[in-house]
Structure formats: structure tokens, C-alpha cells
Amino acid sequence: MPEEAAIESRVRDAFRDQAKACNDLGSPFTARLCRLVADRLLASSPVGNRILRWPGNPTSSGDSVALRLAGALHALVLSGRDDGLKASYPPNRVDDEILWQAVGRALRQEADFILDRLASAPQTNEVRRSGALLPGFLTVAQLFGKPLVLSEVGASAGLNLHWDRYHYVLGNDHWGDETAAVLIAPDWSGKTPPLQPAEIIERAGCDLHPLDPASNDDRLRLLSYIWADQFDRLDRTRKALDIAAGQRDLVERADAIDWLKKRLIRVIFGATHVVYHSVAWQYLPESAKREGEALIAAAGAAATEEAPFARLQMEADGQAPGAALSLQIWPRGEKQVIGRADFHGRWVVWEGWRTNA
Numbered sequence: 001m002p003e004e005a006a007i008e009s010r011v012r013d014a015f016r017d018q019a020k021a022c023n024d025l026g027s028p029f030t031a032r033l034c035r036l037v038a039d040r041l042l043a044s045s046p047v048g049n050r051i052l053r054w055p056g057n058p059t060s061s062g063d064s065v066a067l068r069l070a071g072a073l074h075a076l077v078l079s080g081r082d083d084g085l086k087a088s089y090p091p092n093r094v095d096d097e098i099l100w101q102a103v104g105r106a107l108r109q110e111a112d113f114i115l116d117r118l119a120s121a122p123q124t125n126e127v128r129r130s131g132a133l134l135p136g137f138l139t140v141a142q143l144f145g146k147p148l149v150l151s152e153v154g155a156s157a158g159l160n161l162h163w164d165r166y167h168y169v170l171g172n173d174h175w176g177d178e179t180a181a182v183l184i185a186p187d188w189s190g191k192t193p194p195l196q197p198a199e200i201i202e203r204a205g206c207d208l209h210p211l212d213p214a215s216n217d218d219r220l221r222l223l224s225y226i227w228a229d230q231f232d233r234l235d236r237t238r239k240a241l242d243i244a245a246g247q248r249d250l251v252e253r254a255d256a257i258d259w260l261k262k263r264l265i266r267v268i269f270g271a272t273h274v275v276y277h278s279v280a281w282q283y284l285p286e287s288a289k290r291e292g293e294a295l296i297a298a299a300g301a302a303a304t305e306e307a308p309f310a311r312l313q314m315e316a317d318g319q320a321p322g323a324a325l326s327l328q329i330w331p332r333g334e335k336q337v338i339g340r341a342d343f344h345g346r347w348v349v350w351e352g353w354r355t356n357a
Contacts, residue, residue, distance in 0.1 A: 007053060011065065012038045014058040018066035025344055027227035029090050033073070034066050036100050047107045047114050064122050067225065072117035073106060075224035081113070082106050090229040122225045123209065125156035127240040128233070128345030129278045129314060130163035131184040134175065135193030136312040136327050136338060137163065139353045140272055143329060144308045147199040149273045151263050153292075154280025155205025157213045157222055158251045159240045164200055166240070170348075181239040190339065190350035201271055203250060206259035210251040213244035233344070256284060257291050264299040269307045273299075278314035279323060279343060300330035314341060327353065 015038035022031035043052045051058075051065060058065040076082040077089045088094045088102035107114065141148060152161050168175045169185035175195050211218040219241055226233045244250075252259060260275070275296060284292065296311055303309035309330040317324040322342045328335035339350040 004053065008043070011052050011054050011058045012041075014060070015066045018060055018064075021060060022227065025227075025342075026346070027229055029229035030070055030227040032096070033070060033099070033103070036096060036103070037066070037069065040100055045107055046111045047118075050115060050118060065118070067122040068118050068120070069114070070227070071122055071221075071225040072114045073103065074226075074228050075117060075220055076106055076110055076113065077228065078224055079220055082110060090231075120209075123156055123211065123222065124225050125159045125211070125222055125237070126233075126278075126344050127159040127166075127182065127236055128184055128186065129341070130160050130166060131168060131170070131186040131345050132314050132323075132325055132339070132341035132348050133160065133276060133278060133312060134163055134168055134184075135170070135348075135350055135352075136276075136325060137198055137274065138175070138194045138196060139327060139338065140274055140310045140312070140329070141198040142194040142196055143353065144272045146270060146272045146308065147201045149268050149271050150200060150203040150205075151260075151273065151275045152203075152205035153256045153260070153275065153277040154283070155207050155210065155251045157211040157218065157241065158205055158244050158247070159213075159237070160278060161203045161205050161250055162240070162243055162247065164198060165243055170195075170350075182236055182243065184236075184345070186341070186345055187347035188350070189347070191352040193350055193352065204263070205251040206254040206256055206263075207251055208253070208255065210253050212248075213241040214248060255288075257288050257295070260292060260295045264295055267302055267304075267307045272308045272310060274310045274312055275299075276312040279316065281313065281315050300328070300333060303330035305331065316343075322347070325350075 015034045019031040019034035022034060041048050041051060043049045051069065054065050056063045073085065077086045085102045085106045088099045137148065150161060155161055165180060166176055166182040166184050167178050167180040170193065171188035173192060173195055211222050223234060223237060226237060300309050311328045313326045314323050322340045324337050325339040325341055326335060326337050336353060338353055339348060341348045
């Protein structure tokens with residue numbers, strides 16, 4: 001069975017690669033879990049067979065099988081369905097043998113639940129990315145001196161649609177409501193961003209599978225994909241979900257391109273329309289990316305000084321470390337890389353908008 005052996009080897013390598021990524025992103029527990037699966041999972045159980053015979057691309061750039069399984073197991077812990085697994089998860093400390101015994105029991109006893117979760121791609125809504133996007137929004141507000149209309153592609157539960165409702169510490173500077181429940185304080189380096197007020201007069205987003213921040217099931221799904229030893233992310237996300245739950249129906253279930261066609265047809269006078277996305281555009285098919293770029297370019301071509309338009313991105317660009325922050329503004333059409341940020345928003349290197357670039 002050389003083909004099955006090759007598939008299994010690729011799956012195990014995908015778990016090992018994910019372990020390295022988790023270590024780099026500050027989750028030693030999830031890294032350890034991925035390594036144990038890579039080394040010990042057998043195809044003799046329904047879950048093991050499903051994973052080790054994965055029909056698609058198991059890597060993080062494909063189906064992210066490792067994160068699907070990690071999310072399924074974490075959901076069992078967060079929901080209280082498996083006390084034995086919970087006892088082996090952070091903040092508890094157990095050795096590899098005890099952890100793997102607990103995981104093995106869960107794979108057998110909760111097979112139906114895990115198989116159902118494996119059928120869905122991981123979904124995250126990292127609210128800390130707002131700390132990387134914020135200086136871009138403030139730059140747009142400064143450049144045009146107008147209120148903002150927000151349109152987010154790949155908005156998930158809409159947590160980064162509410163960036164103005166959080167409190168930020170950016171190095172020695174603060175922005176936002178200091179009484180806000182959500183505090184975002186990335187490791188900051190570089191220039192000081194324009195720390196001026198920003199008025200938002202409209203906000204909306206789209207997602208193929210939007211999550212309702214007021215739904216217990218959707219909250220569990222979103223929280224389960226946060227790595228189990230990253231308690232600060234879990235706490236911050238819960239608080240952001242509470243804020244978003246009070247502002248319902250902002251995220252529409254829609255294909256990104258179909259939504260942009262409707263969203264960009266308007267010319268909004270007296271405000272700056274900002275289309276933005278964070279670690280989302282890269283997951284669109286190439287044909288959809290080309291169509292989306294054309295739609296955004298057309299909206300830019302229709303922009304005027306009275307109805308300016310901007311695109312703010314936080315996306316991987318093939319360079320390390322982290323993701324590139326880029327901003328394009330119309331009617332000038334000028335585009336600049338304005339900084340870099342960790343994919344989870346842990347750090348930001350801010351270069352700023354260069355007026356004479």
C-alpha cells in the first residue's frame with residue numbers, strides 16, 4: 001500500500017510542521033499535542049483512519065488537519081464533555097503518557113463529535129490583530145479628515161469590526177476607552193501612529209461561515225480554535241465576544257466577491273470607505289482574488305476627494321517575520337507597506353505612511 005503510506009507520512013509531517021509553528025507562536029502545549037499525534041496516532045480507530053488517510057492537503061496551507069483535531073479536542077475540554085481530557089489540559093501539568101492516554105480515550109469515546117469537527121475548517125477571529133490594524137485606520141482618518149465606513153472581508157464573528165471599542169497600549173501611548181473590557185497591548189516598535197479620534201458611521205463584514213457572538217455553540221467553536229495554553233487570548237476573545245454580542249447582524253453570510261460587488265457599488269460622499277482584511281485574502285481561490293482586485297481597483301477609480309476610498313491589509317507576503325501591513329488610498333491610488341505584525345498580533349513594527357514616498 002505505497003500510496004496509503006505516502007499519505008500517512010505526509011499527514012504526520014503536517015502535524016510536526018504545525019508543532020513547530022505552535023512553538024514559534026507561543027503555544028508549547030499545542031506543539032506537544034501535535035508531536036504526540038504525529039508519533040503515536042494509529043489508523044485502527046475511526047478518527048485515526050480519517051486523519052491518517054486524509055484525502056486532501058493536510059498542511060497548514062491546505063486543510064489544516066492538525067488544527068482541526070486540536071480544536072475538536074479543546075472543544076471537548078471547554079464544553080465539559082470529557083473530564084479526563086480536561087484534567088490533562090492546561091493549567092494542569094501531566095507527562096506525555098498521561099496526556100496521550102487521555103487523548104486516546106477521547107478519540108475512541110467521542111469519535112462522532114471529533115469526526116464532525118474534522119469536517120470543518122478551523123475558524124479564528126484574533127482580536128489582537130486590531131492592534132496592528134488600528135494605526136492604519138488612524139492614518140486613513142488623518143489623511144482624509146473624514147469619518148469612516150468599514151467593510152471587512154472574512155470577518156468571522158466580527159470582533160475586528162469593533163476595533164474602536166477597545167483600549168490600546170502602543171508602547172508609551174494609549175488610544176481608546178481606558179475603561180474598555182478589551183485591552184490590546186502588542187509589543188510595539190517603530191514610529192508613533194497618529195493617535196487622533198476616529199469616527200465610524202457604518203460597519204459591516206462578510207464571511208462564508210459567520211459566527212454569532214451571542215450563540216453559545218458559535219462561541220465554543222471560536223474559542224476551541226484558540227490554543228489551550230494561551231489563557232490571555234481566551235480571556236480577551238471572551239470579552240470581545242461580549243462586546244460584539246451587543247451589536248448583532250453586522251456580518252453577512254456571503255461569498256467575498258459577491259459581497260464586494262454589492263458593497264462597492266456605492267460612492268459614499270463625506271466619508272472614507274475602508275475595505276480591510278487580516279489573514280483572509282490568501283485563502284481565496286486565485287480566480288476570486290483576481291476578481292476582487294479588479295472590483296477594488298474599480299472602486300478606487302471612482303473615488304474622489306469628497307468620497308475617498310482605502311484598502312488596509314494584514315496578509316502574509318512570503319517574508320519573515322509575520323505579516324505585511326499595507327495601505328492603498330484613492331483617488332491618488334498610492335500604496336505603501338506601512339509595517340509588519342505577528343500573525344496573532346503579539347508585536348507590531350510600525351513604519352507609518354510616508355507622505356513623500
